Amino acid sequence: MLHHAASFFFMNRNEFLKKLGFKGAALMALYCSGGCEHHLPPVYDIDFTIDLTNSEYASLKIKGGFVVVNYVVIVYTTDGKFAAATVYCSHQYLPGIEYDYSRNIYSCSEHGAEFDLSGKGLNDRGKNGLKIYQTSLKGNTLRVYG
Numbered sequence: 001m002l003h004h005a006a007s008f009f010f011m012n013r014n015e016f017l018k019k020l021g022f023k024g025a026a027l028m029a030l031y032c033s034g035g036c037e038h039h040l041p042p043v044y045d046i047d048f049t050i051d052l053t054n055s056e057y058a059s060l061k062i063k064g065g066f067v068v069v070n071y072v073v074i075v076y077t078t079d080g081k082f083a084a085a086t087v088y089c090s091h092q093y094l095p096g097i098e099y100d101y102s103r104n105i106y107s108c109s110e111h112g113a114e115f116d117l118s119g120k121g122l123n124d125r126g127k128n129g130l131k132i133y134q135t136s137l138k139g140n141t142l143r144v145y146g
């Protein structure tokens with residue numbers, strides 16, 4: 001009995017809630033009970049490369065496709081260029097940013113913020129803009145940085 005009490009005492013909150021059966025959305029809802037804004041810090045300074053021959057990135061061979069790598073949305077735009085932005089939306093810092101190929105913009109699946117490819121907000125929820133990264137292509141290696 002003492003052993004159980006001690007292990008609960010040393011568990012962090014995440015482990016404790018998971019042990020109680022909370023996970024996924026339910027776990028997030030508990031974390032958000034005091035207000036969700038800023039609960040995940042945006043990741044800003046990055047510099048990494050991906051190998052476009054890797055099947056994980058097959059979506060980037062199709063115009064309009066995108067993948068999320070290291071919290072960055074990497075897009076092969078409908079006009080055949082690479083683009084990249086943080087996955088964290090500036091509305092409430094939720095990781096909801098996707099590429100909307102039908103409009104060639106970024107949109108957030110959480111509450112509908114919209115941004116153009118330069119990161120400029122296109123509606124009220126997008127008014128704080130979106131962090132954009134640079135891309136450069138050398139052979140099959142795409143560098144994402146900024």
Ligand code: FES
Nearest residue numbers: 089091108111113
């Ligand atoms: S987090 Fe609210 S619109 Fe993206």
